[in-house]
Structure formats: C-alpha cells, structure tokens
Amino acid sequence: MKKILLISTILLILACNKKTREIRYYPNDEYSLDENVEIIGLDTTKLNFREITNKLEHHYENKTHMIVQFDDGNITKKILPHVYGNGLFKIKNVLKIKTDSILIDDGYQISELKRLLKRHYTNNGKIPYYSANYYQAAVEITIDTNNTGKDLEQVLKTVTRTFDEIKTEIQDSIKLNIFFSYFRQIPPPPPPPFNDEFNLYKEL
Structure with a gap:
C-alpha cells in the first residue's frame, strides 16, 4: 500500500511539473513555423558557435528556419535567431554582446547589461x-567560434532573463531579435609583405 501511494505521489509530481512548464518564444509568440524547422538543443548539441552560425546561414539561404532551444528553470526557451545579410536592421540598432562584455561606447562589463539593454x-x-x-x-x-552549445546557452540565458525583466518593467510590446555572428572573433588578415623595392621607389 505504501509503495502504491509513493508511486502515485511521484506520478502526480511529474504530472504537475509537466503542466507548469512554460514555453517562451523569441522574438515573440507570434511567429509560426512549418514542420521542417530544425531545432538545435543547446544542452546536447556537439556543434560549436561557428558551426551553429554557419548552419543558420544555410537555412537563411534556403529560406528555411532554425530554432535554438534550451531549458531555463521551468521555462523552455525557443529562439529564432538571425544572421546578417537581409538588410532589415541597421548596425546602430544592434547591441553587440560578448560572453563577458558589451561592445558599445568604450565597452562595459556584462554586469551592466540590464542598464544598457533598457537604454x-x-x-x-x-x-x-x-x-x-x-x-x-x-x-x-x-x-x-569554438564555444560550445552550452556556452551559447549561458549567454542566451543572461540575455533573455534580462530582456524579460525589462519587458515587465516598461510594459511594452518589445521583441527580442537576436543575431549570431562570429566575425568579430576572427583575427584580421596579416598586413601585406614589406616591399623594399617599392618603398625605395616612393622615396625617390
């Protein structure tokens, strides 16, 4: 009898947890996707950030969709990310965020994210x-570029939590559009080789 009660209690708890799990979409709940959408679970994927971004670009080129997904407490978060190239967003409208910093003005620590994102x-x-x-x-x-899906998940948790707080505070219909880009992480090409003959000619 005790075993039956224990099993019933466990099943009830699991059922309650299943019912209370919220699914949250970004940029918002309005977008609908076809059945062929690719979902990448950031907690389990073997892809690094470069590979995830390249895969996203491939979907854009083929006019298909890709979602990155992760669990944040009792919330399952599904993000429809963007890549550059469609011309819909001007550069000044995009706030650049790294793992530990924010690339605007002279740069800020990630701890300043809420203040800057709200601004x-x-x-x-x-x-x-x-x-x-x-x-x-x-x-x-x-x-x-070599950061894992779990590394990306941690950054996205910080960004989405902060955004949700701001949205609640300002009570407006703002949307969280997120771009993926790794080009800032690629070192610039080396300068052209020094040409003694050319520079001698310039001096003459």
Whole structure:
C-alpha cells in the first residue's frame, strides 16, 4: 500500500511539473513555423558557435528556419535567431554582446547589461549610436567560434532573463531579435609583405 501511494505521489509530481512548464518564444509568440524547422538543443548539441552560425546561414539561404532551444528553470526557451545579410536592421540598432562584455561606447562589463539593454530599447533616437526605436532594436551574440552549445546557452540565458525583466518593467510590446555572428572573433588578415623595392621607389 505504501509503495502504491509513493508511486502515485511521484506520478502526480511529474504530472504537475509537466503542466507548469512554460514555453517562451523569441522574438515573440507570434511567429509560426512549418514542420521542417530544425531545432538545435543547446544542452546536447556537439556543434560549436561557428558551426551553429554557419548552419543558420544555410537555412537563411534556403529560406528555411532554425530554432535554438534550451531549458531555463521551468521555462523552455525557443529562439529564432538571425544572421546578417537581409538588410532589415541597421548596425546602430544592434547591441553587440560578448560572453563577458558589451561592445558599445568604450565597452562595459556584462554586469551592466540590464542598464544598457533598457537604454537600447527606450532610446528612441536620443543617443545617435543606440537604437532609433524599440521595434528596430536587436542584439548580436558574438562569442568565441569554438564555444560550445552550452556556452551559447549561458549567454542566451543572461540575455533573455534580462530582456524579460525589462519587458515587465516598461510594459511594452518589445521583441527580442537576436543575431549570431562570429566575425568579430576572427583575427584580421596579416598586413601585406614589406616591399623594399617599392618603398625605395616612393622615396625617390
């Protein structure tokens, strides 16, 4: 009898946990996708950030969709990320975020994210190099190319949690558009070789 009660209790707890799990979509709940969408679970994928971004670019080129997904407490978060090339967002409307810093002004630590992200969404063109308005605002995730899916998940948890707090505070219909890009992590090409003959000619 005790075993039956124990099993019943466990099943009840599992059923309650299943019912209370929320699914949250970014940029918002309005988008609908076909059945052929590819879902990448960041907690289990073997792909690194470069490979995830390259796969996303491939989907864009073929006009198909890709979602990255992860669990954050009792919330399953599904993100439909972007890559550059469609011309929908101006550079100034995109706040660049690395693993531990934010690339705007002279740079900030990631601990300043809430203040800067809120400024980004509520700027309304006041500061020329922040977003022009809230519906054009977006963020870019730019982390090391070899970072794992779990590394990307941690950055996205920080960004989505912060965004959700801001959305609750300002009570507006803002959307979290997220770009993936690794080009800032690639070192620039070496300078051209020094040409003694050419420089001698210039001096003459």
